[in-house]
Amino acid sequence: MFDGILRHLIDPPLDATGRALTRRGISADQATLAGLACGLACAAAVAAGHDWAALGLLCLSRLLDGLDGALARASAPTDRGGFLDITCDFIFYGAVPLAFALRDPAANALPVAVLLFAFYVNGASFLAFAVMAAKRGLTTTRRGAKSLYFTAGLAEGAETIACFAAMMLWPDWFPALAYGFTALTMVTAASRMILAWTTFAERD
Template identity: 60%
Template sequence: MFDARLRPLIDPTLNKGGRWLAEMGIRANHVTFIGFGFGVAAALFIALGSLWLGLLCVALNRLCDGLDGAVARINGKTDLGGYLDIVLDFFFYGAVPLAFAVMNPGANALAAAMLLFSFYANGSTFLAFSTMAEKRGLETDRQGSKSLYYLGGLAEGGETIAVFCVMCLWPSGFAILAYGFAAICVLSAAARVIGSAKLLS
């Protein structure tokens, strides 16, 4: 919901960082893999109960996620880069709830399962529409310059990362946060289904 509003605020800084990395010869895919490494580290730290380190790695993962796109806009976007960006993001999004479940199975497992279900529902509407949009030649830059065209929703990347950060800061509230955000994700998925049906009919 907030991603489109955040882009004009964060893109100028990310573009400067991306230009600097590109001048050093660093490719967008390198940044994507480094970011994924931070994402894996975040999940491992959370599972082990080192939540401040987990929070730091979540932030570094997101920084890399912004920088890889900035580098790609300078060096030229590729299909492989777009593919890796979205796939590794989804791996990361799934790893964090799983990590909280591992950290405290008794208190967190069911809530984590509900959150993962909602991510699955939301992700399927996101990716299925992008496939149909590609067939029809639909494009938008509302969420910034992306490899995929997708419909915005209540639950997007910004909201997801905000919730992950609050979970790290308030681990005892994980179940409350997970159930609440799962409900938002399901509503977002339903809205995307309705919006996609209108656009594709």
């Protein structure tokens, strides 16, 4: 929901940093993989109960996730880089909830299962829309320059990171936060399905 607004704020400093790092030989793929490593370390810290360390790694991981796009724009975006970026994002988004289940299975296993189901539905609708949009030559820059067509919704990247941060700050509230974010995610998926139904029917 807030990704489009935030892009206008964070893209200028990220792009400047990306150009500087490109001149030093840092590639977008390196930033993507470093971001994934930090994201998996964040999940490991969550599972071990080191919440402040997890929060710091969360911030670092998402900073690197933003930098990989800036690095790509400063050099030459590639399909391989776009594929790697979205795949690593999905790995990260699945790893953090899973870590909470490993941390306290009795309290968190069911909320994690419900949340991951919502992520699965949302991810499927997101990727299916992107495939159909590419097939029809549709493009958008409302979420910045992306390898895929990004549709808007209540639960986007910024909201997901904010929810993960809240889970790390208040781990005892994890079930309530997970169920609440499940609802937002399912609304996002449903709205995208409706958008796809109308958009692609018109073009058919």
